[in-house]
Amino acid sequence: METPLLFTLALLAVPVGFIVFLLASLQLRRQAASKLFMQGITYIKILRSLLTYVQQHRGLTTGFINGNEAAKLDIQLLEQQIKRSMAEVDAAGEWMHNNVKWSSLLDHWSRLGVLYQQGDADKNFKQHNIFIANLLYLIDDVADVHHLTKITGDAMDTDWRYLLSIAEYIGQARALGTGVAAKGQCSSVLRIQLNHLRNKIASSVDASWPEQSRREIQHLLHCIETQLVVDRPSIQAQDYFRLATKCIEHVLNQFDRQIEQLEYHSA
Template structure:
């Protein structure tokens, strides 16, 4: 009798033990996935803030180089904010601290932060563009590694990474336009660049966005057409910078909404 009983115990114990192991393993994997997701959201929010500051720095320095010397205090304040947020990102986790793209970005910014003092507007603009492009690539990496994806199933949702691209189109328009307004003239090269970006922005505006967002972006597009790419630009650099900044904020509000939805559906 002892052998069959022992065999039954073994036969029962094996599947029970296997199920317990499976449950513990799945629970651990879920916990790890949640931690990875939470860390990714933290990175995305910090990188979004850094992106905003670097874009502002590009616009302000372009205006400064072209004659808007009153922007110097604002440039210095933004530089302090960039340094602070980079420090927060360094402290946020091992993944980003050991990331080669992040190290390269920090090194690039160290040099770029004072490049505008050389007075070369074109070089300043292009170097900022390179840094921002690499920052967007890093955000893509965070999204892939930490399993952050678009919420599907809602026709009103837009891919949040695409929203950052739209914000960058407006950011470039803000920088170039601020330079034109500060200098009081628009070269043929700048007219082509501004027109190209203007068309990209116009084709990117989503009809589902709030009325205020769409109205203000349309106001920016009209401003470019009637007050910038003309023989005698007629808008002050500071006023143009503020208008373009509000438009960027409208787009980034949509971005923040998408990130909040990601967290909501994950939880």
């Protein structure tokens, strides 16, 4: 009697052991996926701050080159923030530290950070745009590698990434407009660029956004139309910079809420 019983127990032990092994493996995989996901969230938050600082640097330096010398101190303080933010990104994890795109951005910034001192507004603007575009590509890579779209689906994915594009449209309009306001004149080329960005921003505003956000963005668009792309720009560089910055903050607040939702759904 004992032999058949032992044999039966042995037969049962094999599938039970396999199930236990399978459950343990699944648990380990879930933990690894969760860790990867949260590391990605950490990267996104730090890179969002860096993006904001570099966009501000583009705007302030464009204004400085065009005559707003009062921006010099703000530029220097901002460069310190960018340096700290870059160090934070670099130390956030091995994946980022060893990333070729990140290394390229660090190298680019070493030259870009002092480029405005040459006094070439167009070159300064374009090089900032290239840097920011590459930073946005890196954010895309972080989202893909760390599976930041797996919890809420493709609709959320498109939404939060697109918000960064909208913020960049406004950021470019802020930089060009600050330069125009500082110089007190708007060339035909700048009028075309600002009108193009104005249309991009106008078509991107979502009716579901808070009323204050939509109202202030509409104010910015009206300001571009009536106080910048005219024969005699009539707004101070600092005032325009502050107005555009508020609009960017509205968009990035929407972005922050999207990231918070990703964290919530992953918990």
